[in-house]
Amino acid sequence: MNVGVNHFVALSGVLFAIGGFGVVARRNLIGVLMSAQVMLSAGVLALGAFARFGYRGTHPLGGGAFALFAVVSGLAEVAVGASLLLLLHRRRDTLQADDLDDLRG
Amino acid sequence: MYNLAWAVILLPLGGFLFAFLPESPKRAAQVCVTFTGFAFVVSLVLLGYRLGHIHANPYLSNLTFWTFDPGQRVQGTFISDYHLQIGVLVDSLSVVMLSVVSLVSLLVQVYATGFLRRDDGYTRHFTALALATFAMLALVASTNLFDLWIFWEVLGAIFYVLVGHWWQRPEAAAAARRMFLITRIGDLGLLGALVFIWAKLSAYTAALPFAAGQPVNDPYGWFTEQKAWPALLAGKVHGSGPRTLIAVALLVLLAAVAKSALLPLHTWLRGVFEEAPAPVTALLSTVTLTAAGAFLVARMYPLFQAAPHMLTVMALFGAATAVVGALVALAQRDIARILSWSTVSHLGLVFVALGVGAYSAAMFQLIAHAWFKAVLVLAAASLVAAYRTTDSHEISGAWSRMRTTSLGLLAGAAGSAGVVLLAGFWSVSAVTGGVIDNGGRLGGVPRALVLIAVIATMLAGAVYPMRMFFRVALGELPKRRGFQPQRVREPGGRMTGPIAILAVLTVVGGFMGLPRVRASFFNFVYAGTAPQSQDGLLAGLAVTAVAGLLGLAVAWMLHTRQLRAPHLGRVGAAFAHELRIDEAYTWAVERALVRTAPLVGRVDHEAEHRVFDPVGGGVVAAAEAGRGWQIGRVDAVTLSAVAGVAVVAGAVVLGATGHLPWLGGTR
Numbered sequence: 072m073n074v075g076v077n078h079f080v081a082l083s084g085v086l087f088a089i090g091g092f093g094v095v096a097r098r099n100l101i102g103v104l105m106s107a108q109v110m111l112s113a114g115v116l117a118l119g120a121f122a123r124f125g126y127r128g129t130h131p132l133g134g135g136a137f138a139l140f141a142v143v144s145g146l147a148e149v150a151v152g153a154s155l156l157l158l159l160h161r162r163r164d165t166l167q168a169d170d171l172d173d174l175r176g
Numbered sequence: 177m178y179n180l181a182w183a184v185i186l187l188p189l190g191g192f193l194f195a196f197l198p199e200s201p202k203r204a205a206q207v208c209v210t211f212t213g214f215a216f217v218v219s220l221v222l223l224g225y226r227l228g229h230i231h232a233n234p235y236l237s238n239l240t241f242w243t244f245d246p247g248q249r250v251q252g253t254f255i256s257d258y259h260l261q262i263g264v265l266v267d268s269l270s271v272v273m274l275s276v277v278s279l280v281s282l283l284v285q286v287y288a289t290g291f292l293r294r295d296d297g298y299t300r301h302f303t304a305l306a307l308a309t310f311a312m313l314a315l316v317a318s319t320n321l322f323d324l325w326i327f328w329e330v331l332g333a334i335f336y337v338l339v340g341h342w343w344q345r346p347e348a349a350a351a352a353r354r355m356f357l358i359t360r361i362g363d364l365g366l367l368g369a370l371v372f373i374w375a376k377l378s379a380y381t382a383a384l385p386f387a388a389g390q391p392v393n394d395p396y397g398w399f400t401e402q403k404a405w406p407a408l409l410a411g412k413v414h415g416s417g418p419r420t421l422i423a424v425a426l427l428v429l430l431a432a433v434a435k436s437a438l439l440p441l442h443t444w445l446r447g448v449f450e451e452a453p454a455p456v457t458a459l460l461s462t463v464t465l466t467a468a469g470a471f472l473v474a475r476m477y478p479l480f481q482a483a484p485h486m487l488t489v490m491a492l493f494g495a496a497t498a499v500v501g502a503l504v505a506l507a508q509r510d511i512a513r514i515l516s517w518s519t520v521s522h523l524g525l526v527f528v529a530l531g532v533g534a535y536s537a538a539m540f541q542l543i544a545h546a547w548f549k550a551v552l553v554l555a556a557a558s559l560v561a562a563y564r565t566t567d568s569h570e571i572s573g574a575w576s577r578m579r580t581t582s583l584g585l586l587a588g589a590a591g592s593a594g595v596v597l598l599a600g601f602w603s604v605s606a607v608t609g610g611v612i613d614n615g616g617r618l619g620g621v622p623r624a625l626v627l628i629a630v631i632a633t634m635l636a637g638a639v640y641p642m643r644m645f646f647r648v649a650l651g652e653l654p655k656r657r658g659f660q661p662q663r664v665r666e667p668g669g670r671m672t673g674p675i676a677i678l679a680v681l682t683v684v685g686g687f688m689g690l691p692r693v694r695a696s697f698f699n700f701v702y703a704g705t706a707p708q709s710q711d712g713l714l715a716g717l718a719v720t721a722v723a724g725l726l727g728l729a730v731a732w733m734l735h736t737r738q739l740r741a742p743h744l745g746r747v748g749a750a751f752a753h754e755l756r757i758d759e760a761y762t763w764a765v766e767r768a769l770v771r772t773a774p775l776v777g778r779v780d781h782e783a784e785h786r787v788f789d790p791v792g793g794g795v796v797a798a799a800e801a802g803r804g805w806q807i808g809r810v811d812a813v814t815l816s817a818v819a820g821v822a823v824v825a826g827a828v829v830l831g832a833t834g835h836l837p838w839l840g841g842t843r
Contacts, residue, residue, distance in 0.1 A: 172318030
């Protein structure tokens with residue numbers, strides 16, 4: 072089988088959907104955070120694929136560089152998100168999304 | 177060498193900045209004076225160098241700050257980037273002005289160290305004086321109209337601070353406000369001219385071949401404009417012609433009229449003379465604010481030469497201002513008012529000279545006026561401080577008690593009156609010669625009117641300063657109640673020194689008008705190509721000499737009561753009340769506001785009740801209704817966010833692939 076850009080994009084789409092489902096369906100906030108990372112990785116994968124195979128004359132390094140930025144900002148997001156969750160756990164002693172409904176109208 | 181101009185301009189700015197370092201106000205003043213002094217020395221070096229290289233081209237040094245691309249396409253490519261530049265232009269006019277401005281500013285600051293020594297706002301005053309000097313120097317040396325506009329505004333703003341120095345007095349605050357607001361009218365004209373020039377000239381200048389160092393598209397540059405106006409007049413620019421020139425010239429003239437306190441926008445000047453500290457008045461009325469207006473016209477002179485009829489309009493404006501100013505000054509007895517109207521009158525003469533094509537005579541008059549008006553204002557301020565009144569009828573006997581100051585006042589008054597061989601004589605005679613010759617620029621009737629106005633100005637203008645001098649200097653000390661004769665004594669050297677120097681300049685400063693020097697000075701200052709009006713005419717000299725001596729005699733006879741001033745009834749009262757122009761403005765503005773304010777209030781009230789209240793109520797109701805949707809759980813928020821993203825992404829994808837024809841995509 073000849074692996075082309077379509078396969079990568081399809082894989083990226085599947086990963087994105089799995090991550091999106093996780094973000095919506097998981098009740099545990101750590102799971103939500105992990106699912107968001109999966110979504111981000113899906114985007115990075117698509118960027119890398121387009122960088123590798125090219126898309127309508129874009130600069131070949133552009134996708135790679137952009138993917139690198141996305142990875143770094145993903146790491147930053149994990150750092151911030153994890154510390155927020157840690158503080159939340161200290162205060163409320165829970166990480167279940169159902170329990171956090173202070174913003175009800 | 178010419179890069180020294182940067183030093184001249186930046187030194188007063190340095191004085192302004194470094195004056196904040198020392199703790200004591202006295203040191204701050206010393207810093208400002210020192211920096212301005214260095215600026216003057218450097219400007220003298222520059223002037224000497226330029227005099228040695230008269231025929232050299234003007235020197236241009238630009239700092240490009242950023243590139244502004246208005247997005248004009250010419251034949252499909254972007255070519256017209258406008259580099260906003262701050263620069264110095266060193267030509268003969270700017271070099272002369274740099275020296276004059278820095279010298280007068282230096283002397284005024286030295287005077288101020290004595291005049292304001294017990295004042296609370298000492299540091300503020302000196303830093304503001306330094307900043308005003310910087311703004312004027314930068315304005316003088318600016319390379320294009322845009323920069324000039326920036327420093328023009330800076331100048332107006334900083335003089336608002338300076339004029340309102342004693343802002344605790346409501347009158348002083350009102351005078352500052354009035355000055356600022358009325359000169360704003362002129363600023364509006366200048367801004368309009370900028371917009372107009374950009375709209376009409378940028379396409380034309382973009383196509384010009386540009387010199388090295390010049391921006392590609394600089395419609396505001398003086399040298400671009402020199403080429404541009406004749407081309408515009410000849411109809412070589414699409415969509416513009418003589419009317420464009422007239423519009424731009426009128427806007428520039430409006431700016432100059434407001435800034436130079438010409439009729440009918442002169443009403444702010446009296447408040448300045450009455451309420452501002454004397455050093456501020458001296459600086460403002462000689463080399464900075466009022467000179468800026470005349471300088472603007474001088475810089476834009478190619479425009480006025482090209483625009484039809486504009487020189488005539490300018491000459492008539494100037495002549496009306498000059499004669500009205502001189503006649504009103506004749507009817508005043510308050511020193512501040514006499515001096516303010518004298519300034520109006522002499523600035524009118526500057527515009528007369530510009531209008532009749534005697535460009536260099538105008539600059540000469542501007543410079544000579546700087547000497548004699550500065551010494552008049554400073555000497556009068558010393559007298560007013562000693563006698564504690566501005567009424568010239570209550571001041572007398574100054575000659576015996578304050579000799580140096582009185583000598584300064586005499587030099588200023590005689591110079592202003594055009595007494596033979598003093599600075600004012602040479603400059604006014606150059607203006608008169610220009611009017612008589614006028615190079616065929618003015619038609620018969622305007623020329624006759626201008627000539628009559630100038631002669632009347634000279635006659636009246638010779639009487640009032642000398643009469644004021646005789647009145648305050650001669651006779652015995654006044655014997656009114658509460659008068660303290662021991663206060664009438666010569667102030668210290670910091671105040672008499674500048675007066676003495678300016679008095680000497682008033683006496684010898686006319687050397688530029690001597691027959692031999694005149695030709696070289698006048699050619700030095702003038703950069704244009706069209707020939708100037710003849711201004712060294714014997715007729716001009718004769719008329720001025722006769723008018724000056726006649727005025728001197730009349731003033732003496734009025735003082736010794738050999739001649740009684742005629743009683744003019746209502747006409748005289750009108751002139752004594754300054755033609756009530758100021759009152760008319762106040763009345764009109766108040767009337768207009770009092771009439772329209774309730775209307776505006778009602779519109780506001782109605783709009784609030786009919787439009788804004790229902791809208792606000794709707795928002796509140798909608799918010800109340802929408803509260804129930806907010807269940808506040810994290811997973812619900814994420815779900816709705818993902819759903820929203822999915823809808824938008826789906827729409828984008830479907831639109832881009834052409835499934836949603838109303839979105840405009842293609843398959």
